[in-house]
């Protein structure tokens with residue numbers, strides 16, 4: 001993403017939609033927003049709170065949950081993360097109506113497969129958001145679908161009442177705080193041939209659906225998933241760029257990608273969650289702590305490539321061949 005691609009938006013409404021989730025409405029400062037397709041996300045650039053000495057900026061990806069047909073405004077929902085590096089805390093505590101933010105144009109790594117005979121959607125917590133942008137088009141196309149929404153009402157569970165009202169039996173809600181669990185294998189078995197399954201939520205949910213699909217012989221091409229968690233904090237380290245000799249300190253709360261971007265080094269990126277493969281960098285020296293889901297085991301073992309959006313140095317120093 002080039003800096004010039006960024007769009008300035010103003011926050012025009014904020015709603016607390018669950019104990020840990022706030023919804024933000026974003027409208028362009030000038031002109032119009034880009035239309036988007038169901039499942040698209042944007043990257044929001046945020047500054048952290050703190051004194052000027054420790055001010056830091058973060059870029060997190062959030063699914064667009066508004067109706068794609070209505071692109072005069074975008075809506076996103078942000079969960080206050082327990083292990084926030086600062087971005088979700090900033091959104092929850094610093095952003096007010098009238099705050100201006102920079103966002104990327106929408107990109108889509110989680111579009112519905114429209115050729116599917118049926119769509120089965122599994123959402124965990126704030127992972128409901130991309131599916132909110134699926135629903136208008138699924139309904140407009142009269143596509144067959146069912147939504148299984150898992151949450152803890154003491155933390156998440158946003159929009160569950162509205163979804164039940166709108167979708168009726170098409171939406172099953174499971175509130176873990178009330179002891180309700182989704183029997184994933186039961187949901188997946190007996191679906192018509194040609195059904196596609198979509199998962200957005202925590203890693204444990206993604207793993208559970210993928211493992212169940214594997215055991216049931218459902219082809220991987222029928223499983224689509226999006227992890228909403230971005231980079232996690234880690235140990236600080238130093239990165240050296242071999243082509244320029246530049247050295248940068250990567251703070252515990254910053255990703256390697258954010259550190260490179262703050263030095264104005266442009267690395268292509270889409271998901272910022274170790275999934276899309278766009279940000280791959282060659283590594284010349286140093287041990288890598290791989291945290292992505294994109295590289296193969298052999299690529300990880302080679303120690304020659306890494307995904308800087310989520311992965312870090314395993315030691316104190318890393319040399320990138322850029």
Ligand code: FES
Nearest residue numbers: 272276277279309
């Ligand atoms: S930006 Fe997608 S893997 Fe890094």
